[in-house]
Amino acid sequence: MVEETDVYKLLHQRLVAGGFVADLKLQPEQLRKDYNCSASTIREALFRLSTVGVVTFKEQRGFRVPQVSRVVQHELTHMRILLECEGACLSIRLGGVAWEARLSAAHHKLSHIEMRARSKAELEPLFDLWSTAEQEFHETLIDACGSLTLKRTHSIIYQQFRQQLINADSDTIYVPENILQHQGILEAALDRDEDLLRRLIHDHLSRNLAQPLPEKKSW
Amino acid sequence: MVEETDVYKLLHQRLVAGGFVADLKLQPEQLRKDYNCSASTIREALFRLSTVGVVTFKEQRGFRVPQVSRVVQHELTHMRILLECEGACLSIRLGGVAWEARLSAAHHKLSHIEMRARSKAELEPLFDLWSTAEQEFHETLIDACGSLTLKRTHSIIYQQFRQQLINADSDTIYVPENILQHQGILEAALDRDEDLLRRLIHDHLSRNLAQPLPEKKSW
DNA sequence: ACGGCCTTTAATTTCGAAAATTTTTATTTA
DNA sequence: TAAATAAAAATTTTCGAAATTAAAGGCCGT
Secondary structure, three states: OOOOHHHHHHHHOOOOOOOOOOOOEEHHHHHHHHHOOOHHHHHHHHHHHHHOOEEEEOOOOEEEOOOOOOOHHHHHHHHHHHHHHHHHHHHHHHHHHHHHHHHHHHHHHHHHHOOOOOOOHHHHHHHHHHHHHHHHHHHOOOOOOOHHHHHHHHHHHHHHHHHHHHHOOOOOOOOOOHHHHHHHHHHHHHHHHHHHHHHHHHHHHHHHHHOOOOOOOOO | OOOOOOHHHHHHHHHOOOOOOOEEEEEEHHHHHHHOOOHHHHHHHHHEEEEOOOOOOEOOOOOOOOOOHHHHHHHHHHHHHHHHHHHHHHHHHHHHHHHHHHHHHHHHHHHHHHHOOOOOOHHHHHHHHHHHHHHHHHHHHHOOOOOOOHHHHHHHHHHHHHHHHHHHHHOOOOOOOOOHHHHHHHHHHHHOOOHHHHHHHHHHHHHHOOOOOOOOOOO
């Protein structure tokens, strides 16, 4: 039995931090050596991790790290846009000053880090800090939406999204434009401008789309 | 080992059919007797079921059937509206005549059943048939959205939604208005009228909302 | 009578191994 | 030389039990 932090948490951290190559087979018999426990314990942890989609499971084929896929990246981005637009607009309607305060605080923390990183290389030593602050900002953005189900779904999508970017070693994971984009999102939220907020969330994430989302047509 | 159909499938069917009381503790040691296998096998199956949210898991507290909750019902309904509106509109844009044909076929099957059931009592002998056809109709509605991630997320939400209604023994699970509502949805889809389609999907599901969804305000 | 603490019982987690299934490798045949 | 088949090796699934943790019940004190 691993002490201090359990196997589930350790595997989770490693999976979202890119500690396994994309599409790698995750074999309990191998992993048990890394974590000093039994293969059954690893198997259970992997099942739990599949609940949030950071590993995939197929009967009689076992567990795998999800493949890096531009299609999947596009779909996860689309889902983030959908869920964050909805959650952010509902937060505007329901959140009040307390929510605005929390969002401002989250943004303050994030921008503080982003001002110290003008490039991906400069970000490297701050990556974990930035990563946490970025997630916190987006989670706070939808925090007052009034729906745990929406927040839970968003959290699952966000983890998979992040894992895809990290495993792809993508250039889009961090760009210097982030700082202005996050600022714009904050301002639109505080101005309670839902249309602008939707557009800015979309624009912030659109670099992760393989192609533009299909638009409404006149038939 | 249970023959023919495995433990996972049997438990899944029972869970979405209301075969367990809401909020019931699901104890492997008890269930293994029903399914003639070991508690470990049950435990694994329950982990897999928690992936789609038809059981809940808490460390050191085990597995439970989700509680019946109007709040959760409301949130799942909200998610269905969000995902089905998005998926249906994308299907209009991407699906073409093949999709329209599949949707018409799915509707034909559903309406055939719904014409034979003017009340919940009349539906009783046809419930499984209707249930399958209803799910197929809604899944086909979003089938051409171009996103497996959206469809997978919808499927998870739909199963939880269905489980909530059944476990609540809700009066909203089937209403005679369904037939006209499904008809309207089909027609709006075939007319490629996205605004109307969104409204009709919302109206079709709104009886499962605890209160109206918050609307956009002028500030 | 109620609350707190301790003990016992029940439940969950982890384990290592057996059984079942899949994958890989080697051999034989056309 | 390639394909098919069989055997061996590897992997996954299932199992029953031990270890760990939580819950319940009983007893004592205020």
